[in-house]
Amino acid sequence: MPVKIKTTPKMTPTMTNRITRTIGALIMASFVTVGSGDVLAADKAPEVTLRAHHFMSSKANLHTKFLVPFAESIAAASDGRIKIEIFDSMSRGGPPSGLYDRAVGGADDIILTLPGYTSGRFNRSEVFELPFIMEDPVATSKAFWDLTEAELQDDEFQDVKILASWVHGPGVLHADKPITSLEDMKGRELRGPTRVVTDLLGELGASPVGMPLPKIPENLSKGVISGASLPWEVTPSIKLGEMVKNHTEFGGERALYTATFILAMSWDTYEALPADLRDIIDAQSGKSLSQFAGKVMSDADKLGRDEYSGNNIVTLPASETARWIEAATPVYDRWIERAATKGFDGKAAIAQAQKLIAANK
Secondary structure, X not given: OXXXXXXXOOOOHHHHHHHHHHHHHHHHOOEEEOOOOOEEEOOOOOOEEEEEEOOOOOOOHHHHHXXXXXXXXXXXXXXXXXXXXXXXXOOOOOOHXXXXXXXXXXXXXXXXXXXXXXXXXXXXXXXXXXXXXXXXXXXXXXXXXXXXXXXXXXXXXXXXXXXXXXXXXXXXXXXXOOOOOHHHHOOOEEEEOOHHHHHHHHHOOOEXXXXXXXXXXXXXXXXXXXXXXXXXXXXXXXXXXXXXXXXXXXXXXXXXXXXXXXXXXXXXXXXXXXXXXXXXXHHHOOHHHHHXXXXXXXXXXXXXXXXXXXXXEEEEOHHHHHHHXXXXXHHHHHHHHHHHHOOOOHHHHHHHHHHHHHHOO
C-alpha cells in the first residue's frame, strides 16, 4: 500500500514571530529584574516590575481611575509579586503613534493607546469608530472585546497581547464658535483623533486635522485648529473648556462617533513571567477589564460636562441629527471600499459589530 510521508508545514511570519518570542522568553525567564535593579534567580520568588506607558496626563481619568486601580488589583492578586509602574505623558519617550511598536519591541511592557493613532494599520477595529454606530459605550466596549478575543488578537493585534479593548463615550464637538447646524461645519479647522473620524469631519464640511490628544492645546493656541472632537471625560485634563466655550452634542441614541482603545502587553514580557503570574495577568484582564474601562470613561463624561456647564452647550434635536447621519453615509461607502482592498468584507464587518453591540446591551 502507498506510504504516506508527513511533510513539515511551511513557516508563516506569524509562526516565526511566535517561535522567536518563545526563545526570547526562555532567555528572559532565567532572570527577573526587580524595582531595585537587582537580579534574582528564577527559582526564587520574583518581584516583577512592569512599565506601563501612555500618552495622557496623570490627571486623566484613564490614568487615575483605570490604570491605577488595575495596577493595584494586579499587586493584590499577586501578593505583591507584580508591581506596575505607570509612566504618563509619553515620559518614556517617543510620540503617541509609536506606543504600539514600543510594546511589540519590548521597550515598554504595557501600553495604553488608540489603534487609530497609527493610521491605516488596524483596519478591522475601525468598524466601531464609524459614525453613529455606537449607542452605548459600555455595550460597545464589551462588543469590541468580543471581536478582539475571537478574531483581532490573532489578526491585526497578533504582535502584542491585548489585555483590554474598549471605546470612549459619545464624541462631542468643541469649538470657538457655536455649531448649531450642519452648515456651521463648513471650513472649520477641527481636530480628529483617527482616520475614520477625520474622514467624517471632512465629509461634514470641516477642514479636519488629525492629531493626538496632547497636541490639542498647543494647536488651539497657535490657531492651527479652531476646535476639536473629544468626549467630555477628557476635556478637563487638557483644560479644553477654558480655550473654547462652545460644545455641540447630538440628540437621539446614537453618538456622532467614538474611538477605540487598547491596553496591550509585550509578548516577550508576558511569556517571560512564571506560569502562575501569567495566570494572574489573564484573570485580571479581558472582558471585565474592557467593560470597566468603558464604564470609567462613560461615567466621567458627566464630570467633564459639569466642569464646563457654564459654557454654551448645544444639543442638536433629533431632526437635525438625522441630517448629519444622512450626510455621513459616504464615510461608510469609503470604508467598505477600503475594507475590500484589505481583504475583508466591510458590510459583513459592520453587521457583525452591530450584532455584537446589541448582544452586549
